Amino acid sequence: MKKHILIFSIISVFFGCKNDKKDNGKLNIVTTTTMITDLAKNIGGDYVNVQGLMGSGVDPHLYKASEGDVSKLVNADIIFYNGLHLEGKLVEVFEKMEKSNKTPIALAEEIDKSTLIGSDYFASNYDPHVWFNIEYFKLFANKVTKVLSEKDPENAANYIENEKIFLSKLDALQEQIKATIETLPQEKRILVTAHDAFNYFGKNYGFEVVGLQGLSTATEAGVQDVQKLAAFIIEKNVKAIFVESSVPKRTIEALQAAVKSKGHEVTIGGTLYSDALGNAGTIEGTYIGMFEYNVNTIVNALK
Template identity: 65%
Template sequence: MKKYIILMFFITIFSCKKEAKKNGKLQVVTTTTMITDLVKNIGGDKIDIQGLMGAGVDPHLYKASEGDVSKFFNADVIVYNGLHLEGKLEDVFEKMRQQNKQTIAASDALDTATLIGSEYFASNYDPHIWFSITNWEIITQYITDKLCELDAENAATYKLNGSNYLKTLASLKTVITAQVNSLPIEKRILVTAHDAFNYFGKEFQFNVVGLQGISTATEAGVKDVQRIAIFIEEKNVKAIFVESSVPKRTVEALQEAVKAKGKEVLIGGTLYSDALGSLGSAEATYVGMYKHNVKIIVSSLK
């Protein structure tokens, strides 16, 4: 099957014709909604951008269609998360590099010493790097510099947009820090569908527990549910959370397991983890997503 997919990839590549730049703008293809939002903020009206993934899409499980491959081929640059977050696209990224296609992995901006290790994930690092606002600031500067290199004619605009967005992120960090500081340390226990929030936990002193592993390709078993149910009972956790891009059935099973022990735990709400909210909503932006998540987490755990 894998050989067939690779063969189809090459058939698609060589049957496509590279389109000329439209309106003189840099043609950019992005993967996750977080990356798309970031590049839009930096590129502004100087780029044409196509984001592959939409609201509710799980990047761990996302597979490239023939249309996606065509978009990659016709792009001037591809921007993606890296660290195997888009695990099923890795072969496609490699083929693009072999075609001398410009690719930018956001994770390349970060010092590996600052990454959270994981023996259970292919890259050995947790790929959910956007949940550290500090990481996102570093990545913003990195992508700004890369776009300036690729499109020197519009470098001044990219630098200005990047600088303005860094100010937005600094303001976001101030707001989030104040909200989190209203929650006592002993109540900062975040139980979610999968291990997406470790960088958030590290930055804001939360004990983060996920039913599934770092990748949603792993399934939570009965032992996982029972183990975390005991943890919730012992720590007197008030609320647990579902995620917009992960089926909620395992979290509901956890709630039932806690109830079977004579305790009650609320489902505090839906958090955005591997994808932003629907287009047009406040949560369709990185800043809006972060504010939404923290508001729900803090209010539910209080």
């Protein structure tokens, strides 16, 4: 509690001070999730400094701002975050900032809400895992490009060119993913994971998606949830279930044990990247690499 009060005290003092200076001639950008960090680096290139608050394996649903995060936010020229209550614990911080000269930019605001997947169990009433729809991520890219160009018009042409290159890579990714998934028969496209992070993926590629937890990992799965999902796995003859990198493995292990207790077997097909990318410097540490890895892991395990 004392730490929480200290953070807001620091915010109150520093956010009253205007800070529009660039570090070494480059814009200072702060991002929340690793997906947005990767996006900002792709668009900004060598013309920006990008600092992400969250690292690999970090659960954005439960993430709380530290004193170090406040320092990053204070010195930021631009702040990008997902929105739709994904970064639930940071909402108060962002609201405080909106009363100052800093206005964090929620990239999900670019999406037509009528196309979003709703939920009766999540605070925003929308599924926030929108990056699993590549068309939505293209909208994110467009917004980042627009904001950077407006803030730094001298390098606008460079940002626009970087966006063009990145979008072409996303187009290629979509074609590759489609081809890979087409090798998996429709009746085998049942994706069981730790929590409901893959609904947009499922909607786009014809998967029935079932999560042990809800849209937010802040909601814990109970015994009845485990038993109900175990019965579903047996009924549908699901061959594999999946761990998520940002959710404790024990939830899926408990599900596997529940299936076994009923005289059936289900394998753990691998670890998927859901709310965070892989380690920096790896293929899975990029948005495109993460998507490729996830699809290959899913298809290979369910075949």
